[in-house]
Amino acid sequence: MPAGDSAALEAQRQLALAAAHEKAAVEARATASRYGVASATEQRTARALAPLAAAGHHLLADRRWPGSRRAQVDMVVVGPGGVFVVDTKAWADVTIDRDRILRGQEDVTEDLMALADLAYRTEGELAEIGLAPGEVHAVAVLAGRQGVDERVGPVRVVGERDVLGLVARRGARLAPAQVDRVLARCLDWFGQVGAPAPVSTTLPEPVLPAPRVPDAAPVVVPALVPDDAAGEPFEVPAPRGPAGVAPLHDDEEARRTLLQGLLAAPVEEWMTFLHPAQAKxxxxxxxxxxxxxxxxxxxxxxxxxxxxxxxxxxxxxxxxxxxxxxxxxxxxxxxxxxxxxxxxxxxxxxxxxxxxxxxxxxxxxRVRIDGRQIAAAWTAAWGKVAGGSIIDTDRHEQDYWHEEVASVIKGRGLTRWDQYADLPRLGRRHRLGLQQRRVVWQLYEAYDAELRDRGVHDFADQIALAEAELRRxxxxxxxxxxxxxxxxxxxxxxxxxxxxxxxxxxxxxxxxxxxxxxxxxxxxxxxxxxxxxxxxxxxxxxxxxNTREILQFASMLVRDDEFADIEGATARGDRPAQVPRTGPKPLYVRCAGEADRQRRMVQRVQEVVAEVGTSFGDVGVLSLSRRGVDDATEALRRAGVPVVNLEQYDGVPVNRVKVGTVKRAKGLEFKQVLVVDPYASWFTDKPDGLDDVDRERREFRLRELYVAMTRARDGLWVASI
Missing domain, CATH: 3.40.50.300 (P-loop containing nucleotide triphosphate hydrolases)
Incomplete structure (x- = not known):
């Protein structure tokens, strides 16, 4: 090697090494700066959320990101309002538009979708203990911002000063015992971590010290409980942040925010905490x-x-x-x-x-539905075809045949005689011979022609036309x-x-x-x-x-009932494997007459609303007929009892007794139910000796009573004459 070459190579090596050191130092400083910014902004978010600890929330800071070896979750809030997975973003120049979020010109939506995915997986994890889907929320906090409340897909994006209100406004959706169950699972799901991995270079240089990590243990403060016995108002304690750190919000602002959440209308437990099988x-x-x-x-x-x-x-x-x-x-x-x-x-x-x-x-x-014209069309068709025919008997009223046309022929979309001639009429016990079916089909055709002549449709036509339009x-x-x-x-x-x-x-x-x-x-x-x-x-x-007592009483009505299930099998009804609740036995009373029944009904309503925890709005008075509804409504109003008809009830809580037909009560429930117009013979008469039509009517009537009785949560009262 020529003289001086070794020195030149060494000089080049040292310059390359210096350049590598300088590059590593720049990267290390940038990484340290990012950690420093993250540390500061995350601490500010923690300070913003700290007042929640006074309202029964638990703050889990810097937890392990499930499924990742290095990533962390800034904050997980577990409390009466549900679960909030919080990530703080120190982003400037942020724009949100049409479910996309931009940082300057850079689309950073995928960063938030990772948070959304974590919330979704957490939702599945907590469904194992029964937390309802929708009670886990992904929240991105923009550091140093306020007045921000946006959505990017499933992620809520809020400002640093807005996150406290977001959580507080959820109110009390979980009971304390449910919060404890969710917290225990979250502590396991979001495991503890130590300090983050050290920042290092590819060269054997000393590593930079890791940023300080806040204590990973949850902040636990007993929940506020109103002193109902003393009749005192809520008192919201002064918000407390981490030791030695002033809260981000001033005391009065935080008090107002927390009070808003404490006074929010609670959601019933069955709305937010399900059986794990239901949540799945x-x-x-x-x-x-x-x-x-x-x-x-x-x-x-x-x-x-x-x-x-x-x-x-x-x-x-x-x-x-x-x-x-x-x-x-x-x-x-x-x-x-x-x-x-x-x-x-x-x-x-x-x-x-x-x-x-x-x-x-x-x-x-265009569809025209006119009740009077529909009724006139039926009457005219009956007079032309069915009056005095094989189907016009004392045992078979017109209503039965109207149901046959509307529910069987039109309801099943039959358009040709041969379809009806040998149709299995599921759910209808009265067997029809070929001659009877022919008359019924002619009645259907005459009714259809009468509707067309009047330029009207019935409700079955409306459905059939819409179904045909969707096919077209x-x-x-x-x-x-x-x-x-x-x-x-x-x-x-x-x-x-x-x-x-x-x-x-x-x-x-x-x-x-x-x-x-x-x-x-x-x-x-x-x-x-x-x-x-x-x-x-x-x-x-x-x-x-239901309580076991209510369900046992109601189930006696349908214990022998067989029905054609929509999946094609003959069924006897599902029986619950568990009925955890118990209560008083249902009351069945025989009345001397209609006046006596109305008097006893009013007395029963007054008795149940005198019980602790029951108001007028918790009571349902159910009838199998519109006349029964009218009679019960009049009797209650005469007694000064506030009433709302189920036909006008829209689900908004109202402290009035709800009166309506059993059909209108489907899908609803009440603490106390009064069934006001069955006859004693419905419970005592045996089906032996009944013809097919009467047997079918009896089965539908008993099912309707079963539906009415199973609307009752705590108490059931049935009166007959």
């Missing part, structure tokens, strides 16, 4: 239409609502919740508003007929999912119409119901509707609503 059903994914069934009181409607909220959070597009009962959608909307206010605007509630009308209106198809022109993804409550009450054509909105898409159609509670004629099978739920069914088998 809510989140379960089915590769096509699915069915959720179970006996009365097993929480089917609540599970259906949670599922609608879950699908609205995790899918693009609107979710439709529908049912046959016209007034029930308004009640369900109010329930979801309390249960999942964050997604209620992405869920539509409409009865089946209202849904059909929307479909036809959007397609420009499928919707352009109007709904991402349809949840059907009380599915057993629908006709075949109704289900075909709803299926047409989503088809066999994954999680597209969820049918919720119980065949034992079928109170309308015209049975059919899902196969007939072109729907299969094979391998996609779930049975709920724990009765949470």
């Amino acid at each position: 059903v809510v989140r379960r994914s089915y590769n096509g239409p699915a069915r959720i069934r179970g006996a009365a009181g097993t929480g089917k409607t609540v599970v259906g609502l949670h599922r609608a909220a879950y699908l609205a959070r995790t899918r693009e597009g609107k979710v439709l919740v529908t049912t046959y009962i016209r007034t029930l959608p308004d009640v369900l909307r109010q329930m979801l508003t309390r249960l999942a206010p964050d997604v209620v605007d992405r869920v539509e509630f409409a009865g089946v007929h209202e849904t059909a009308k929307r479909i036809l209106d959007e397609a420009g198809v 022109r499928p919707p352009a993804e109007r709904y991402t999912a349809v949840v059907v409550d009380e599915a057993q009450d629908l006709t075949c054509v109704m289900l075909r119409m709803l299926h047409g909105l989503v088809g066999d898409a994954t999680d597209g159609l969820t049918l919720v119901g119980d065949g034992q509670q079928t109170i309308y004629p015209g049975g059919f099978t899902l196969a007939e509707a072109g729907i299969s739920v094979a391998g996609r069914g779930t049975v709920l088998d724990v009765n949470y609503r």
